[in-house]
Amino acid sequence: MTSGTVVLCLVSLAVLHEIHGLDNGLALTPPMGWLAWQRYRCITDCDTYPDECVSEKLFKNAADLLVSEGYAEVGYQYLIVDDCWLSHNRSADGKLQADEKRFPSGIKALSDYVHAKGLKFGLYQDWGKKTCAGYPGVLGSEELDVKTFAEWEVDYVKLDGCYSNVRDMDKGYVEFSQHLNKTGRPMVFSCSWPAYQEDKGMLVNYTALAKYCNLWRNSGDIDDSWSSVMDIADYFALKQEFWAQYAGPGHWNDPDMLVIGNFGLTVDQSKVQMSIWAILAAPLLMSNKLSDVRPEFKEILQNKEVIRINQDALGIQGKRVFRDKRIDIWLRPVEPVHLGHYSYAVAFVSRRSDGAPFAYRISLADLGMNSSNGYTITNLFEKNKSPYNNAYFTQKSFLRVRVNPSGVVFLRVNASPINPDIDRDNANNATNNVVFI
Ligand code: GLA
Numbered sequence: 001m002t003s004g005t006v007v008l009c010l011v012s013l014a015v016l017h018e019i020h021g022l023d024n025g026l027a028l029t030p031p032m033g034w035l036a037w038q039r040y041r042c043i044t045d046c047d048t049y050p051d052e053c054v055s056e057k058l059f060k061n062a063a064d065l066l067v068s069e070g071y072a073e074v075g076y077q078y079l080i081v082d083d084c085w086l087s088h089n090r091s092a093d094g095k096l097q098a099d100e101k102r103f104p105s106g107i108k109a110l111s112d113y114v115h116a117k118g119l120k121f122g123l124y125q126d127w128g129k130k131t132c133a134g135y136p137g138v139l140g141s142e143e144l145d146v147k148t149f150a151e152w153e154v155d156y157v158k159l160d161g162c163y164s165n166v167r168d169m170d171k172g173y174v175e176f177s178q179h180l181n182k183t184g185r186p187m188v189f190s191c192s193w194p195a196y197q198e199d200k201g202m203l204v205n206y207t208a209l210a211k212y213c214n215l216w217r218n219s220g221d222i223d224d225s226w227s228s229v230m231d232i233a234d235y236f237a238l239k240q241e242f243w244a245q246y247a248g249p250g251h252w253n254d255p256d257m258l259v260i261g262n263f264g265l266t267v268d269q270s271k272v273q274m275s276i277w278a279i280l281a282a283p284l285l286m287s288n289k290l291s292d293v294r295p296e297f298k299e300i301l302q303n304k305e306v307i308r309i310n311q312d313a314l315g316i317q318g319k320r321v322f323r324d325k326r327i328d329i330w331l332r333p334v335e336p337v338h339l340g341h342y343s344y345a346v347a348f349v350s351r352r353s354d355g356a357p358f359a360y361r362i363s364l365a366d367l368g369m370n371s372s373n374g375y376t377i378t379n380l381f382e383k384n385k386s387p388y389n390n391a392y393f394t395q396k397s398f399l400r401v402r403v404n405p406s407g408v409v410f411l412r413v414n415a416s417p418i419n420p421d422i423d424r425d426n427a428n429n430a431t432n433n434v435v436f437i
Helices: 003-019 056-068 106-116 142-151 166-183 193-199 206-212 226-246 267-279 295-301 304-310 424-429
Strands: 032-035 078-081 120-126 156-160 188-191 215-217 252-254 284-286 319-324 327-338 341-350 358-363 375-379 398-403 408-415 434-436
Touching: 032 056, 032 120, 056 078, 056 106, 078 156, 106 120, 142 166, 156 166, 166 188, 166 193, 166 206, 188 206, 193 206, 193 215, 206 226, 226 252, 226 267, 226 319, 267 295, 267 304, 267 327, 267 341, 267 408, 304 408, 327 358, 327 408, 341 398, 398 408
Parallel strands: 032 078, 032 284, 078 120, 120 156, 156 188, 188 215, 215 252, 398 434
Antiparallel strands: 319 327, 327 341, 341 408, 358 398, 375 408
16 A cells, blocks of 8 residues: 555545534534423332323423423423333333333324424433433444434434443444434434543543534533532533533533422522523523423523523633632623624622622623623613613723622623724713613
8 A cells, every 4th residue: 555545545534534423413502491300300100199200291291381381482492301211121122112101102102292392302311231220221232222213203312321331431422423323313412421431530532522412411410409500510610621612503511400490499599500501501401390380480491581692603601700709700702793802691690698689890891891892781680670771881881780699690791883983972972881780
């Protein structure tokens, strides 16, 4: 073989490798939907808990409510079954099958039901001998199982990592991703391998993740509590310089489910979770009892402006940029971009517990916002209360906010398109305003 031929071979290998990346064109913005696990876990006793056991009834009901309660309309479109849907045995021909008693109509019928509602259907499995709850996993039957998913018209696969060899995961998940490609059916691929490898202190190959997965769990499971939400937020902040660069259209870091509307978070704390998840460009996968979500929580989950931040087309993952007086400032660059200046989502999150809302003040320039064209500002959770909405602010303007204990003030700071050389009136009006919110 001449050296020219060797180079040619290497180049074509590289090209072949390239087309074997996950190639489904999906999740260009973070996936939104509903996932059973956090709220329903592995309740399988339908006699005692008929409305809560993991069953086709539960998922049909959740699909109905996603639509009738207005969640689907604002973007929550994936209805995802988590662990404990399976029968303990594969069928005679080796296929996965659902528990007969709890899913008497089978998974294809459930998928059809979900599709008929205009939603998309997701399913949990595990790259191991067993799922985390001990049901059959895909290891050894990957190709057949992926074919079965395609037959069932699955749109989203969450692949967990229990009962597997953590060191082989990179290879196993990549192969699984290639099997998904081969079915020709676009399925969002949610990977769990980094959570397992990070847990063991291993160096995770995020370049491969971004290439072969649409989203990936970086850390342990979320619980229904403020401390759990903040532990995850802190961990993401700790790792942000490394992790954030891998997020973008088609591939996202996943801090786990939204627990808003359940038992553990107050209204203020729920706004914090929604804001930080929006800043992080995180998948918005609710896990709650949709029939029981009180209006004040539903309003948070359905806040269109906050969802718009989460779904921003630039797909840049934001970061925690500042900590002062137990106020954390989170920042995410978003559209529109004018003359090279980004707009921003800014969240002031209070870690305080000293009663009165805490007054905090910082200039736009100190947050790195220095467009000479100025900015307009919207208060995303208190839209009607801000007298300054739609006024112009310069980089010298101060943001002055009052943040409730374990609460948030969440702002959109839009770069202004005005050109001060041409639009002198607007530019002059804009100097040194102070925002009192
Ligand atoms: C793991 C995952 C959870 C959930 C359970 C199911 O713990 O991280 O999200 O899927 O398994 O057993």
